[in-house]
Amino acid sequence: MSVFEKLSFYLQYPFVRYALIAGVLIALCSSLLGVTLVLKRFSFIGDGLSHVAFGAMSIAAVLNLTNNILIVMPVTIISAILLLRSGQNAKIKGDAAVAMISVTALAFGYLVMNLFSNSANLSGDVCSTLFGSVSILTLSITDVIVCVVLSIVVVIIFILFYNKIFSVTFDEDFAKATGTKADRYNLLIATVTAVVIVLSMNLVGSLLISALVIFPALSAMRLFRSFRAVTVSSVVISVVCAFSGILISILEGTPVGSTIVAVDAVVFILCSIAGFFMGGMKR
Amino acid sequence: MALLTVRNLALGYESHTIAEGISFTLNAGDYLCIVGENGSGKSTLMKTLLHLREPMGGEILTGDGLKRDEIGYLPQQTVVQKDFPASVREIVLSGCQGRCGLRPFYNREDKKRCEENMERMGITALANRCYRELSGGQQQRVLLARALCATQKLLLLDEPVSGLDPKVTNEMYRLIESLNKEGLTVIMISHDISAALQYATHILHIGSQIFFGTRQEYIESEAGQLFLAQQKGGEQA
Ligand SMILES: Nc1ncnc2c1ncn2[C@@H]1O[C@H](COP(=O)(O)OP(=O)(O)OP(=O)(O)O)[C@@H](O)[C@H]1O
Ligand SMILES: [Mg+2]
Numbered sequence: 001m002s003v004f005e006k007l008s009f010y011l012q013y014p015f016v017r018y019a020l021i022a023g024v025l026i027a028l029c030s031s032l033l034g035v036t037l038v039l040k041r042f043s044f045i046g047d048g049l050s051h052v053a054f055g056a057m058s059i060a061a062v063l064n065l066t067n068n069i070l071i072v073m074p075v076t077i078i079s080a081i082l083l084l085r086s087g088q089n090a091k092i093k094g095d096a097a098v099a100m101i102s103v104t105a106l107a108f109g110y111l112v113m114n115l116f117s118n119s120a121n122l123s124g125d126v127c128s129t130l131f132g133s134v135s136i137l138t139l140s141i142t143d144v145i146v147c148v149v150l151s152i153v154v155v156i157i158f159i160l161f162y163n164k165i166f167s168v169t170f171d172e173d174f175a176k177a178t179g180t181k182a183d184r185y186n187l188l189i190a191t192v193t194a195v196v197i198v199l200s201m202n203l204v205g206s207l208l209i210s211a212l213v214i215f216p217a218l219s220a221m222r223l224f225r226s227f228r229a230v231t232v233s234s235v236v237i238s239v240v241c242a243f244s245g246i247l248i249s250i251l252e253g254t255p256v257g258s259t260i261v262a263v264d265a266v267v268f269i270l271c272s273i274a275g276f277f278m279g280g281m282k283r
Numbered sequence: 284m285a286l287l288t289v290r291n292l293a294l295g296y297e298s299h300t301i302a303e304g305i306s307f308t309l310n311a312g313d314y315l316c317i318v319g320e321n322g323s324g325k326s327t328l329m330k331t332l333l334h335l336r337e338p339m340g341g342e343i344l345t346g347d348g349l350k351r352d353e354i355g356y357l358p359q360q361t362v363v364q365k366d367f368p369a370s371v372r373e374i375v376l377s378g379c380q381g382r383c384g385l386r387p388f389y390n391r392e393d394k395k396r397c398e399e400n401m402e403r404m405g406i407t408a409l410a411n412r413c414y415r416e417l418s419g420g421q422q423q424r425v426l427l428a429r430a431l432c433a434t435q436k437l438l439l440l441d442e443p444v445s446g447l448d449p450k451v452t453n454e455m456y457r458l459i460e461s462l463n464k465e466g467l468t469v470i471m472i473s474h475d476i477s478a479a480l481q482y483a484t485h486i487l488h489i490g491s492q493i494f495f496g497t498r499q500e501y502i503e504s505e506a507g508q509l510f511l512a513q514q515k516g517g518e519q520a
Contacts (some may be wrong), residue, residue, distance in 0.1 A: 039367055119397035160387040167380040170369055171358070178433040179352030179381030225413035226370035 003251065010250050018139040023242045026200040027212050027260075031238030032158050034217040035191050035231050041094030042084065043214045046197050048102035050206030052079045053198070055109030062116040073198060080194030081103075093097040119243050136204050136256050137245075141168065143203060150199060157192055165189060166227050208257040212238060215264035222268075222275030230268050241267055284310045285346050285466055286437065287332070292341035294327045300339055301327060307487055308471070311347060311436070314463045316483035317472045318500055318510065323489045325472045326359050346348070347436075352381035355434030357426050359441035359472070371417070371425050371434040372410040375401055378432025394492075401426040404458075419446045423455070438462065440471040444478075456482060469506070476514050 010016045037045060058076035065071060083097055092100065107154045158165070167175045168185045201209055216238035220230045245260030254257075285308040293303035303325040307316055317325050330336045331354060332343060355378070378391035378400075389397075401407045404424040409417065414425060423443065430438060443459065444452040453474075460482050463469045473479050479486060486501040488494040494506040501507040 161390065163377070163380060163383070163387065164427065166369075166373065167377040168373065170377060171331075171333055174356055174429070174433075175359060175377075175380060176437075177335055177356040178378070179350070181381055221366060221368055225368050225416070226411070227368055227373050270321040 007247065009270070014141075015137055015139065016250060018144045019136045020243070020246050021146045022139055022144050022203060023136060023246045023256070024239055025147045026196075026204060026209075027194045027204060027216075027238040027265070028235060028243030028269040030200065030209060030212040031216040031234045032231070033189075034213040034238070035198060035220070035227075035234055036165055036189060037193065037213055038217040040084070040171055042098060044095065044098050044102075044203065045080065045083065045193070046209035046213055048098040048195055048204045049076050049080055049194075050201055050209075050231075051102040051109075051199065052076050052105040053206075053252050055105035055112075058109035058113040062112055076198045076201075077191070081187065082111060082191045082195065084190030084193060085183075086211070139203065144198065147203070150196065154192060155197060157188070161185065161188065162231075176181060177183045188248075205257055208260060211232070211261040211264055215261075215268050216241070219268045220272040221265075222271040223278070237267060237271075238264075285309060286313075286349055288344040289332075290342050290344070292328075292331065292343065294324050294331055294336075294340040295339040296327075297344045299397065302493070304493055305341070305447070305487075305489065306429040307485075307494075309468060309485070311468055312463070312466060314483045314484045315471070315487060316462075316479035317470065317487045318474070318476060320503045325442055325489055328489065329356075329451045329472060332434055338391035344364065349436060349485070352384075353434055353436040354364055355430035355432075355438045357423075357438075357440045357443055359445070366499055367415065368416050370411050371406060371414055372397065372401070374414055374425055375406075375432055378429035380514065381433055396432055397428075402432045403431065404445065420448065420451045421445060427455075427458075437468045438470070440469065442472050442474065444473070444475065453509055476511065 036253045037043060052077045053072050056072040063071075065092055077209040083094075083101060140190045147202065164185045167180055168182045168189075172182050172186075174225055194237040197209055197213075216231070219237050220234035224230045241263045242260055246256060248254065248263070249259035287309040289305060289307050290399075291303075292305040293300055295304070295347055298373075305328065307315075308501070315391070317328065319325050327336065331338050334351075339473065348418055349374050364430050376393065376397045379396060381390055383389065398407070401410060404427055406421065406428060407423070409421060414422065417425065425447070427440075427443065430440075431471060440459065444455050447455060456478055459471065461471060463482075471479075471483070480502065483498055485495070485497055486507070488501065488506050488510060490510075492506045494504055496504065502511070
């Protein structure tokens with residue numbers, strides 16, 4: 001069987017198509033937000049939030065709630081907003097704040113589980129927050145629809161607020177002093193980020209989300225020097241990497257998440273080399 | 284009515300007061316220089332005037348219909364991260380953001396203003412360069428161009444010449460002077476007392492004594508005499 005025959009054979013299955021659509025869309029959204037998040041020093045927010053989600057989940061388990069998304073979602077979104085909202089003037093800066101909240105939530109969740117829970121599958125729960133509670137290859141049509149709607153909303157918001165996001169990220173004090181409602185836009189960025197991360201964390205797991213946030217932005221920054229070029233190219237890089245990562249994993253039978261991350265890492269190395277030579281030529 | 288009236292203002296961080304009893308009025312077209320030692324609260328005063336910090340007491344009144352989006356600001360240090368990708372044009376254009384309100388994109392007028400101010404600062408040739416790869420003096424011009432995009436009335440400058448060589452420093456002073464002559468009200472923080480006395484119409488001295496008055500009054504005042512003597516002593520040593 002040639003590669004193409006094999007591919008068209010697999011593409012007959014809806015779950016393969018769903019995985020491709022959802023994967024590419026999540027890659028698109030997270031790379032759009034990624035540039036801002038990396039610059040605001042929030043690269044690891046996906047990882048931090050997954051630990052918060054785990055803490056919330058353990059409380060839900062103790063309370064014997066059957067539908068734990070009702071508690072996990074709001075708690076995670078609120079912590080994301082609290083982390084991101086304060087912007088440049090925060091007392092505790094990005095990376096430290098994320099580390100603090102994630103460690104606390106993890107410790108707290110584990111503690112609560114140990115004290116009160118009798119039948120919880122502890123390591124299973126930890127694992128599912130890291131790798132996604134549903135695997136990307138078992139998405140339902142509802143998941144895909146959620147993804148599509150979410151991505152459309154994120155792209156529209158990002159385009160409409162692109163100039164404001166730049167101003168607020170580049171120099172918050174100046175923006176505020178000259179009459180831009182910086183707090184409002186910080187809150188908007190935080191809310192969108194929180195919703196995207198929490199939803200996609202559920203679908204593809206926080207490890208993949210962290211990679212999708214960090215890698216495309218960093219790769220693009222190696223190549224370009226203006227905010228617009230970096231944003232556009234990071235979206236392109238992210239989508240191409242996610243698409244080829246999923247195809248490779250289908251053809252070769254490798255795990256999807258890790259394959260995408262591996263492709264992203266390789267592209268980052270290539271971009272660094274290219275950036276090195278481009279920088280060398282300019283000087 | 285004055286453009287800016289400050290009454291009995293007290294500055295500080297959390298519960299700790301660093302300066303109090305600051306009062307002055309500023310009319311359109313004035314050139315105010317704020318002088319004082321390191322740590323006396325000059326930058327804090329400027330941030331309070333810009334509503335970036337809450338005053339500990341007293342009040343700040345604006346007149347002549349001065350709006351928030353008619354103020355330009357050049358910060359003492361813009362802590363821009365080493366890896367922030369931003370071209371000069373993007374940064375200068377962002378000065379127009381305050382005027383945009385809810386409008387999502389810059390219009391033709393904003394873009395024209397951006398090009399004009401880059402021309403004025405002599406940085407048109409750098410428009411597509413990355414901000415982080417410029418020299419300190421070039422960066423300062425970019426930020427001044429951005430501030431000019433934000434204002435037609437009031438310009439606040441926090442040590443605009445720090446880190447610039449003598450030639451560029453003089454150019455910068457002359458530039459600010461010409462902006463003032465064009466009708467812009469200027470508030471500038473400076474450690475360069477001779478320049479302050481040369482260009483400013485009014486002086487505000489912050490420190491153990493607070494002084495506000497015209498340039499001539501300052502030279503004759505006790506605070507001024509003391510500060511000038513210190514500065515001279517420093518230069519001789
Ligand atoms: N974020 C802060 N939190 C607490 N105290 C601060 C903060 N920023 C400044 N200070 C204190 O406030 C005082 C005034 O600082 P400010 O930056 O206004 O001085 P300055 O007059 O601008 O000095 P310089 O000439 O060095 O620029 C200093 O004693 C400083 O230690
Ligand atoms: Mg200062």
